[in-house]
Amino acid sequence: MLGLDALAATGTNAAMQAISGIAGKSKFKGVQKAANESLQRLADLQGLTVDEFEDRVVPDAGLDERGVRVLDYGPRQFRVGLGTDGKPVVHALGDDGRPTGKPRTSLPAPTSKDDAETAAETKKEFTVLRKHLTDVASIQTTRLERAMVTGRVWSAGDHAAYVLRHPVLNSLVRPLVWRLTEADGTERLVRVTEDREYVTVEEDPVEPGEGATIALAHPLTIDEADKDAWRTHLLDYELTSPVEQLDRAVFGLPDEQDGPALAGLPTGRIGPGALSTTLERAGWRRGEPQDAGVIHVFTLALPTHGVGVVLEISDGLWAGMLHESGPQKLDAVSLVPLSYVEGGVGYVWWDREDPRLDWTTVDPVVVSEVRRTLAAVEARMEA
Structure with missing residues (x-):
């Protein structure tokens, strides 16, 4: 600590x-x-x-306001930026300072015409920069996906200052579709451009008005015609999304849903490491260890929706010895008030006090994302 x-x-x-x-x-x-x-x-x-x-x-990784950094070997210069896939992109610069040739993922080998000492130092600098960019992109991609799942909303001012114009985030978010909501409730789907603008699928520039808000559009909230139009738009610009969005699998409630526990849970067993990795990648957290240091639940907090989700597991995980715990079975997945999971949950005692909510009353996005995670868990279950 x-x-x-x-x-x-x-x-x-x-x-x-x-x-x-x-x-x-x-x-x-x-x-x-x-x-x-x-x-x-x-x-x-x-x-x-x-x-x-x-x-x-969010660090700028030493990139300038355009999202690039210029490195050199003496006579030769290279522009380094971040691709929309979260990987560094290198362009050689011509005598006019403009990019030439095909983009690369690393610096080329020095030649006899380069300054050997400068080139060696530049190679070291690029190694550090590449790791920094990769780390920033990984953490921010996770945050972006979490924002879409939880329904996080930015004010237009904050989004422009900390996303649109950020040297690193601007590159990552260009392939993403955002829902811009004006103060009067008017909604438009937009994306961010390299020129730090918002544009519609028809490429019309949009300037958010006073009081506007911006959120990542969940695929459940985009109709199929709009999805097709945006797929074409992004393909035309060769933009690859770092977050699964337009083609993200969506789920509804199981036909047999009845009662407070989610129906249709996977019925097999899953190793403790695979279970923890799959859930935590999707934003879930392990519950508080109970008697003998055993963890009985995982929780998911969804503040924007005002709810939380509790997943109960069978035998439990040994805190500090996760991989020595046995394969786990999913016992129940329940929807609860947000306050129930915010302070940390260790074990559930529904017979004493039952805070569980009706799954039919929650935003369909919550249902879809919970069931999507459960499908990922099922895919890793033991035969």
Whole structure:
């Protein structure tokens, strides 16, 4: 935990992003919890939500306002940026300063015409830059998918400042479709361009009005005609989305749904590592360890929707010895008020107090994303 305190004390964007990454991906429950608490404290100090705080500390990785960085071998120069797939893109620059030739994923080998010492230092610099860009892209791609799943909404001002014009995020979000909602309720689907503008599928520029909000459009909220139009648009611009969006699998409630527990759960068993990895990648968190350090539940908080989800597992996972736990069976998946999962859940006692909600009352996006995750779990179950 001292390491987290040291990171927080540096105050750099890279350090804040490192804490964000630990909070979202650490394999160790205690470390992950401490990282989340650290993020919450830092956000509270600035009067922000954790999401808003994380927006403000995304590193620029040394890229300029255009999202590029120029490196050189002496006589030759190269422009490095981030591709929409989250991977670095390298272009050689001509004498006029414009990109030439095909894009590359790494710097070319130096030649006899290059300055050997400069080229060697530049290669080292690029290695560090590539790792930094890859790390930033990985963490931010996870955040973007989480924003779509949870229904997060940005004010137009915040989105422009921290997404549209951010050197790294601008590249990642160009292939994504956003729902722009004006103060009067008028809605349009738009995307972000390299020129830091919003455009419609017909390529008409859009300037959000005062009081407008922006959110990533979930495929359940886009009709098929619009999906087809956007697929064509993105293909024309050779844009590859870092987040599964337009072609994302969607699910409804099972036909046999009846009662507070979600019907149609996978019936096999899954290894503890595969279970944890699959759930946590989708934003779920392990519950608090109970007697003998056993974890009995996973939880998913969906603040925008005002609800949480609790997944009960059979034998339980041993905290600190996850991979020594046996294969698990899914016992129940229940919808609960958000407050029930915000403070951490260890074990459920529905017979004492039953907070479970009716699955038919929740936004279909919640149902779809929960069942999509369960399908991913099923795909990794043991034969």
